[in-house]
Amino acid sequence: MSTSDIPPTTTQQQPRPTSPTTRRTESSGWTGWIVFAAIMLITVGAYQAIMGLVALFKEEYYLVGSGGLVVSVDYTVWGWVHLILGLVAVAAGFGLMQGRTWARVLAIGLAVLSALVNLAFLSAYPVWSVLIIAFDVIVLYALTVRWAETRT
Numbered sequence: 001m002s003t004s005d006i007p008p009t010t011t012q013q014q015p016r017p018t019s020p021t022t023r024r025t026e027s028s029g030w031t032g033w034i035v036f037a038a039i040m041l042i043t044v045g046a047y048q049a050i051m052g053l054v055a056l057f058k059e060e061y062y063l064v065g066s067g068g069l070v071v072s073v074d075y076t077v078w079g080w081v082h083l084i085l086g087l088v089a090v091a092a093g094f095g096l097m098q099g100r101t102w103a104r105v106l107a108i109g110l111a112v113l114s115a116l117v118n119l120a121f122l123s124a125y126p127v128w129s130v131l132i133i134a135f136d137v138i139v140l141y142a143l144t145v146r147w148a149e150t151r152t
Contacts, residue, residue, distance in 0.1 A: 033141075033142040034096060037139045041093035041107050041111070044114060044135045044139065045090035048083070048086030049087060051079075051082040052082030055075045075124075085114055088110060092106045092110055107143055108143050108144065111139040112140070115133045115137070118133050118136070
């Protein structure tokens with residue numbers, strides 16, 4: 001009796017049939033950082049949009065006049081900058097959730113831009129701006145560390 005005539009037992013395993021469309025993906029622990037970055041980017045985008053809407057509709061809410069800002073422009077301009085930046089960040093966050101590479105590159109650029117914009121806006125609302133800058137740094141860390149391991 002040959003080994004091919006012996007029925008399989010619990011110690012012998014039959015190979016699984018694979019199809020060309022079945023693909024095994026291995027994820028590392030760093031892929032969780034991408035999901036975290038996406039959630040943080042959506043949060044940052046929402047905060048940016050709120051800052052923009054406040055600057056558009058209630059300019060006197062901020063602590064200093066527009067002349068006291070690093071970039072001396074009207075709060076209407078700041079409002080539109082924050083609002084557009086926030087909406088694009090939310091869209092990039094949802095793109096990251098879907099694993100899109102373009103969203104990852106866009107998110108890195110937006111996090112840098114958001115940190116710079118909030119640094120310039122720091123004197124108008126310091127606590128809010130520092131919070132957004134901290135979130136941006138976390139997003140940058142999550143998206144740039146171990147790039148090759150998390151590539152989707």
